Amino acid sequence: MINKKFLVSELTGHRRRTVVNIGLVALVVAILLCITMLAGALKLAFQAPLHDIGANIIVQMSGDVPEQMAGPVLPCSVAPITEQQSTDIAAIPGIRNISRAVLFWDFSDEMFQIVVGLQPGDLAGPALLRDAVTRGRMLTGQDRSQALAETVWAAEAGLQPGDQVTIGGRPFTLVGLVDASRISKIGTANLYIPLAEAQAIISSAPGVAKIHTFTPKDSNLLFIQADRDKVEDVAAEIKQLLGDKASVSTPNSFKELLGSLVSLSERFSGIISTLVFLLALLLISRNAAAAIRERTREIGIMKAVGWTGADIRSQLFAENFLTIMLGTALGLLLGAMMAWGLSFITIAIPIPWDMAPTPHFLPGGGQQLTREVHLQMKPGLQLLLSACFVPLVLGLATVWGASRAITRLQTSEVLRYE
Amino acid sequence: MNNIRKQVITARNLSKHFGQVQPVREVNFTVQTGEFITLLGPSGSGKSTLLGLIAGLEQPSEGSIHLQGREITGLNENELALFRRKHVGFVFQAFHLIPTLNSLENVAFPLYPVRMQEKERTERAMALLEKVGLKDRAAHLPARLSGGERQRVAIARALINEPSILFCDEPTGNLDSTSGGEILDLLLQLNQHRKLTIFMVTHDKEIAQLSHRSLYMHDGEVTAS
Ligand SMILES: Nc1ncnc2c1ncn2[C@@H]1O[C@H](COP(=O)(O)OP(=O)(O)OP(=O)(O)O)[C@@H](O)[C@H]1O
Ligand SMILES: [Mg+2]
Numbered sequence: 001m002i003n004k005k006f007l008v009s010e011l012t013g014h015r016r017r018t019v020v021n022i023g024l025v026a027l028v029v030a031i032l033l034c035i036t037m038l039a040g041a042l043k044l045a046f047q048a049p050l051h052d053i054g055a056n057i058i059v060q061m062s063g064d065v066p067e068q069m070a071g072p073v074l075p076c077s078v079a080p081i082t083e084q085q086s087t088d089i090a091a092i093p094g095i096r097n098i099s100r101a102v103l104f105w106d107f108s109d110e111m112f113q114i115v116v117g118l119q120p121g122d123l124a125g126p127a128l129l130r131d132a133v134t135r136g137r138m139l140t141g142q143d144r145s146q147a148l149a150e151t152v153w154a155a156e157a158g159l160q161p162g163d164q165v166t167i168g169g170r171p172f173t174l175v176g177l178v179d180a181s182r183i184s185k186i187g188t189a190n191l192y193i194p195l196a197e198a199q200a201i202i203s204s205a206p207g208v209a210k211i212h213t214f215t216p217k218d219s220n221l222l223f224i225q226a227d228r229d230k231v232e233d234v235a236a237e238i239k240q241l242l243g244d245k246a247s248v249s250t251p252n253s254f255k256e257l258l259g260s261l262v263s264l265s266e267r268f269s270g271i272i273s274t275l276v277f278l279l280a281l282l283l284i285s286r287n288a289a290a291a292i293r294e295r296t297r298e299i300g301i302m303k304a305v306g307w308t309g310a311d312i313r314s315q316l317f318a319e320n321f322l323t324i325m326l327g328t329a330l331g332l333l334l335g336a337m338m339a340w341g342l343s344f345i346t347i348a349i350p351i352p353w354d355m356a357p358t359p360h361f362l363p364g365g366g367q368q369l370t371r372e373v374h375l376q377m378k379p380g381l382q383l384l385l386s387a388c389f390v391p392l393v394l395g396l397a398t399v400w401g402a403s404r405a406i407t408r409l410q411t412s413e414v415l416r417y418e
Numbered sequence: 419m420n421n422i423r424k425q426v427i428t429a430r431n432l433s434k435h436f437g438q439v440q441p442v443r444e445v446n447f448t449v450q451t452g453e454f455i456t457l458l459g460p461s462g463s464g465k466s467t468l469l470g471l472i473a474g475l476e477q478p479s480e481g482s483i484h485l486q487g488r489e490i491t492g493l494n495e496n497e498l499a500l501f502r503r504k505h506v507g508f509v510f511q512a513f514h515l516i517p518t519l520n521s522l523e524n525v526a527f528p529l530y531p532v533r534m535q536e537k538e539r540t541e542r543a544m545a546l547l548e549k550v551g552l553k554d555r556a557a558h559l560p561a562r563l564s565g566g567e568r569q570r571v572a573i574a575r576a577l578i579n580e581p582s583i584l585f586c587d588e589p590t591g592n593l594d595s596t597s598g599g600e601i602l603d604l605l606l607q608l609n610q611h612r613k614l615t616i617f618m619v620t621h622d623k624e625i626a627q628l629s630h631r632s633l634y635m636h637d638g639e640v641t642a643s
Contacts, residue, residue, distance in 0.1 A: 003530040013518025301514045305528035306503025308496050
């Protein structure tokens, strides 16, 4: 039976010991929590650029640079992907859906424009622009010679819904303006048209035919949604299917892009949390053991006056349980505060030129695009549970061990103690 | 049968080894109910070790001990603890109070693991504090008590389980003569009025003269007076 009065007076009577113990547990819990949340937040951050566009894999092929910048041409980072290839890819297990698009540059006498062909009903890719319409409407499945224009570009070109534009020598009517920056910087363009129209333009473009074969069913950008735990496997399979020229981007690619620092810190967060964990183990057990050793005399007295081993153990157990619970609660609070502080940090994830090709000879063409991401310090239930559980189990196990050793101590020691 | 019940302690051929050291050698003696026994002997002669054996704090290497007619030699730790809780009280030279508990709580301490009403426990402890003359010190922590007062709290604690034997290891050893005298008076009173059996280790010849009988210990061996 645990005596509450004794429990409380032991904790309040040895205030320094209690405070140190609670503080130690709190610190360990807070650090553990923060490191894990940080690692999770970084992982989410790397997913952000692709997540924005509803995909977790983007597939492109690299090809030759156009011979001449005239008429519709394919930038070197988006060579054709044949219909057969995309059908083969769609059959890879783990892929939930696949959206095809065609990106091209269109040069006319004194104009240059980037154009993307999209299927309005798609679940990923530029079809997500449906959520970014600022004026007019989104394209529909019935549209043929209708187009969308990017808001900022349209303003500079003095265009608005209802105006006529020429793309690949064909007339299109603007039906809406979209703010592409709301969606993603991947595969962004000045003008968006139905996929079939883009395929028709590219398959009949002489500038393309000089270096590629492009049938009206082909595309050059794939936005793929794969099961989260299979992303890397699927990506590897796609690479194998398409060969050397394929460029397959996954969240991992962004991590590598961001440089050694982050990928290093991410790789080592496992090691760091293991270290913290070991440190915790050491400190908590040392502390629990010391607290009990300190009490050898008390334990001798308890034994002498007729407390059984079980009585003593449950009392010590209760005391440490309470200490660790308080420490854990404080640690969660502390960890939450630290996480809150860290959530104000943003990191800039670079978007490779290949994914949003703009001719280098244009002003700002070679500029590095980035996606600013706030670290999302999300405490998962599993994380919270383990943060509570770890010190509890650790602490109590060591207390149990230590108190077992102590209760085996010679009771007659109490006669000798001065 | 009658005879056995009157013998509250029976030690037969008791020995204790610690490796090469043998502080208790083939000790035999009996103590009758209601007796006040003192155990004298030079420092290091094995008095505390013997006390530990007959009080069931430690197991002998050889021999047997009967306490209250019960053979305690074969009991395990748990059974010994319960036996002590029921039958035995201790008073130590170093008082051994729990520093974070006040006088009243210290007196009630042996009953903490016992399932009983807090009120009853407190009442019993308070009655004992009153008996040892410390009713007005009930809320004091040990650090705020004098040595004599601490030992009186310790005696009250030793009595809370209404033991049949009180074991004392130099209970006046850390006290000046005045408070030592008071403690002794208290113990004598308990022995006379309550017929409490007292087994006391002491260096003090005067105390020995006040007791019913003295045992002498020398090099682990006991001789009766
Ligand atoms: N656990 C032990 N391990 C080894 N030796 C021990 C142990 N306990 C006691 N002894 C030894 O046994 C001998 C007797 O010790 P004990 O404490 O019983 O003497 P004592 O008569 O009570 O002495 P004092 O009057 O100084 O209290 C000593 O030599 C002591 O060192
Ligand atoms: Mg001694």
